Amino acid sequence: MCMRCGAMDRWMLFLALVLAAVAAVQGAGYLRLGTRSKWTLPLMIGSFIAQMFVLGARGDMRGACPLLDTGEILVFSAWALTIFYMGVGSMFRLSLLGVFTSPLVAFLLALALVPGLMDTEPVRATSVDPWREMHAALSVMAYGALGLAAVAGVMFIVLNRKLKDADTSTGLFKNLPPARELSGIVVRLLLIGYALLTGGLVCGVLMEGAMSAANHLIAALIIWAAYGILLLVDWRRGMPPGKLSLAALVLFVLSLLVFPMIS
Amino acid sequence: MELICLGLNHETAPVEVREHFAVPADKLGDRAKELLELSSVSEGVVLSTCNRMEIYVAAENRQAGEEVLRSYLATGRDVQEMKHLYAKTGDEVKRHLFRLVSGLDSMVLGETEIFGQVKQAYKQALESGATSGVLNRLFQKSFSVGKKIRTNTRIQVGTTSVGSAAVDLAEKIFGKLKGSHVMIIGAGEMSRQVAQSMMSRGASHLTVTNRSFERAQDLASELGGNAVPFDAWEESLVQADIIVSSTGASEPVLLAVHVEAVRRKRRYRPLFLIDIAMPRDIEKTVGDIEEAYLYDLDKLQKLANEARVSRAEQVRICEEMIDLEI
Numbered sequence: 001m002c003m004r005c006g007a008m009d010r011w012m013l014f015l016a017l018v019l020a021a022v023a024a025v026q027g028a029g030y031l032r033l034g035t036r037s038k039w040t041l042p043l044m045i046g047s048f049i050a051q052m053f054v055l056g057a058r059g060d061m062r063g064a065c066p067l068l069d070t071g072e073i074l075v076f077s078a079w080a081l082t083i084f085y086m087g088v089g090s091m092f093r094l095s096l097l098g099v100f101t102s103p104l105v106a107f108l109l110a111l112a113l114v115p116g117l118m119d120t121e122p123v124r125a126t127s128v129d130p131w132r133e134m135h136a137a138l139s140v141m142a143y144g145a146l147g148l149a150a151v152a153g154v155m156f157i158v159l160n161r162k163l164k165d166a167d168t169s170t171g172l173f174k175n176l177p178p179a180r181e182l183s184g185i186v187v188r189l190l191l192i193g194y195a196l197l198t199g200g201l202v203c204g205v206l207m208e209g210a211m212s213a214a215n216h217l218i219a220a221l222i223i224w225a226a227y228g229i230l231l232l233v234d235w236r237r238g239m240p241p242g243k244l245s246l247a248a249l250v251l252f253v254l255s256l257l258v259f260p261m262i263s
Numbered sequence: 264m265e266l267i268c269l270g271l272n273h274e275t276a277p278v279e280v281r282e283h284f285a286v287p288a289d290k291l292g293d294r295a296k297e298l299l300e301l302s303s304v305s306e307g308v309v310l311s312t313c314n315r316m317e318i319y320v321a322a323e324n325r326q327a328g329e330e331v332l333r334s335y336l337a338t339g340r341d342v343q344e345m346k347h348l349y350a351k352t353g354d355e356v357k358r359h360l361f362r363l364v365s366g367l368d369s370m371v372l373g374e375t376e377i378f379g380q381v382k383q384a385y386k387q388a389l390e391s392g393a394t395s396g397v398l399n400r401l402f403q404k405s406f407s408v409g410k411k412i413r414t415n416t417r418i419q420v421g422t423t424s425v426g427s428a429a430v431d432l433a434e435k436i437f438g439k440l441k442g443s444h445v446m447i448i449g450a451g452e453m454s455r456q457v458a459q460s461m462m463s464r465g466a467s468h469l470t471v472t473n474r475s476f477e478r479a480q481d482l483a484s485e486l487g488g489n490a491v492p493f494d495a496w497e498e499s500l501v502q503a504d505i506i507v508s509s510t511g512a513s514e515p516v517l518l519a520v521h522v523e524a525v526r527r528k529r530r531y532r533p534l535f536l537i538d539i540a541m542p543r544d545i546e547k548t549v550g551d552i553e554e555a556y557l558y559d560l561d562k563l564q565k566l567a568n569e570a571r572v573s574r575a576e577q578v579r580i581c582e583e584m585i586d587l588e589i
Binding site: 159163164166168169173176177178179180181237238239240241242243 | 432434435436437438527529530531532533550553554556558562565566569573
């Protein structure tokens with residue numbers, strides 16, 4: 001095992017947390033003044049690089065995909081959330097997404113630092129099951145997309161409230177993207193997340209010892225079915241964007257309950 | 264050397280007078296050069312836009328310079344027209360020019376076009392050899408003040424009329440208005456203005472309904488839309504994204520049940536309703552429908568007033584910045 005990596009990954013995790021937290025606080029401060037911070041994206045890129053280092057070091061220690069304890073899953077989720085933010089944010093010119101995403105990323109990274117959640121001396125994998133690795137990687141990527149859908153949903157809910165109350169003089173209102181764009185992004189991210197989640201579930205069923213993780217798989221299936229019903233309803237008959245956004249947020253929070261079931 | 268500015272603008276002169284003083288855009292340099300032939304005038308810049316015509320000169324003597332400029336401008340114009348001119352001297356000229364390039368003296372407060380127009384006027388004067396040390400310094404300084412004000416204040420942000428507040432809100436709901444369907448209920452002047460603003464920002468479909476179908480047809484043909492009879496407007500609710508209502512009805516025309524009835528057919532798309540009628544045309548409870556955003560005259564007026572207050576504060580900041588630069 002790489003001993004230096006063992007100490008370094010904690011420091012890099014701390015650095016990733018600090019950068020995301022600074023992005024959150026600084027972005028919110030600028031928003032109150034009615035402007036957008038130019039530093040949100042660079043800070044989040046910095047946090048992303050630090051997260052990559054943590055995952056790289058953990059992978060090196062594990063000799064496998066670093067998704068074998070809760071701490072690693074939390075860091076991987078933060079990484080997936082950040083990569084989707086960087087992709088979606090620049091694709092749809094949603095610079096404000098960073099201000100809403102960074103607190104969630106910081107929260108996930110802070111949780112990962114809680115003693116006991118990340119093995120300080122991870123056991124090196126003796127064998128690698130590609131289905132298990134694919135299941136973990138795809139599921140966490142799905143969480144990134146679904147988490148970002150929840151973040152965009154929160155942005156929509158905030159904007160919707162402000163539009164309803166004619167509260168349009170705040171910096172937050174002025175910087176939020178249009179309501180129709182936001183609800184469109186929620187749907188697209190839900191679709192991407194759902195496709196990844198489906199792939200992750202299929203791999204989960206095919207992995208060795210799938211039956212020993214039956215509770216985890218059942219919970220994941222329920223979450224998968226709930227997202228499926230949400231998308232189906234929206235596709236078949238349409239949904240008020242506010243309800244869709246709220247559903248994206250509630251389902252994401254509920255889906256986090258699957259984490260404690262991972263053995 | 265004394266600074267003098269003589270001119271007229273949209274506040275001091277009607278368009279008939281302004282057009283009589285207007286100078287073609289490609290002749291600004293030649294006219295500036297002509298000024299040097301006047302006694303006492305050493306440098307000159309001529310500015311002419313659709314809203315103003317102004318002459319800036321550096322003269323050896325303030326009084327003589329102003330008199331010679333007035334008689335220069337009086338050639339071919341009557342005494343009544345000359346009464347619309349204003350004159351500024353010394354630091355007043357600096358303050359006026361700095362306010363001008365910052366958009367504080369414009370018809371649309373904070374507009375940016377004037378900056379380029381002043382720059383163009385100065386460039387032509389410079390190229391024709393009509394400027395030297397005094398006006399070069401003045402105009403260069405004005406450009407740096409203009410840039411500083413636009414960078415450090417929010418003078419150009421915000422809307423100050425009910426119509427523009429409605430259009431800005433529509434863009435906050437729909438993003439680009441391209442492809443949006445606007446429906447007008449009641450072909451009054453105010454709804455015409457709002458609809459026209461929506462169409463100019465990209466809305467591509469327009470439906471007009473009015474108790475007098477003929478009037479609906481007139482407005483529809485003027486704005487490039489379709490007219491529907493007043494007893495059939497409810498069918499158009501399915502397509503509409505933005506509804507502007509301003510009938511003279513004494514009871515609400517558009518009720519919550521009308522919107523509820525088409526929600527599913529609309530697939531719960533956002534619906535922006537602008538009620539500019541007095542008494543109101545749209546039932547208040549329409550605003551409780553989740554995807555409906557209802558703004559009446561009071562709400563829109565409140566937004567426009569907030570913007571005006573914000574602008575007034577920005578103007579105060581700009582004036583303070585200009586004071587420091589003089």
